């Protein structure tokens with residue numbers, strides 16, 4: 001079973017084979033964690049994102065693609081596009097679950113041992129934090145892997161950290 005770790009801070013500073021980016025469908029960068037990853041990782045990441053776009057077009061919500069991690073200590077950045085919260089709980093929950101599942105699948109195919117996730121969609125995309133945390137934890141717990149040893153949830157704000165702590169202690 002994969003070990004789950006919880007930490008608070010900046011995901012660009014985390015030691016992990018892969019870090020996940022809450023990207024937008026353009027893959028061309030944005031604010032929040034996306035901006036932080038591109039700033040810290042350098043232009044190589046954006047260049048690879050451009051190549052992916054030229055090859056396959058935009059990244060659909062719930063899907064994931066991989067690039068180098070540039071100047072970061074990670075080997076890979078996995079870019080996944082979270083849903084924008086528009087009060088369609090069933091549909092948007094499914095899409096957020098897909099983000100975690102598809103990122104884990106991609107990490108496994110890359111033979112990654114550790115993967116770090118930010119709290120996808122809980123920033124400018126306004127997904128309710130508690131529901132997002134429940135979905136994230138459920139998807140990670142349901143994912144069976146022979147390859148991935150550890151999943152790190154990296155919370156940037158105290159509210160998310162408290163929610164994850166509570167939910168992870170419960171079960």
Ligand code: ADP
Nearest residue numbers: 010011022032033036119121122123124125156
């Ligand atoms: P989204 O568009 O998916 O909502 P955001 O980047 O706006 O993406 O927010 C996603 C989450 O990432 C939020 O909880 C936000 O607090 C967090 N975040 C922002 N900067 C960082 C960072 N440097 N490291 C980790 N998490 C971050």
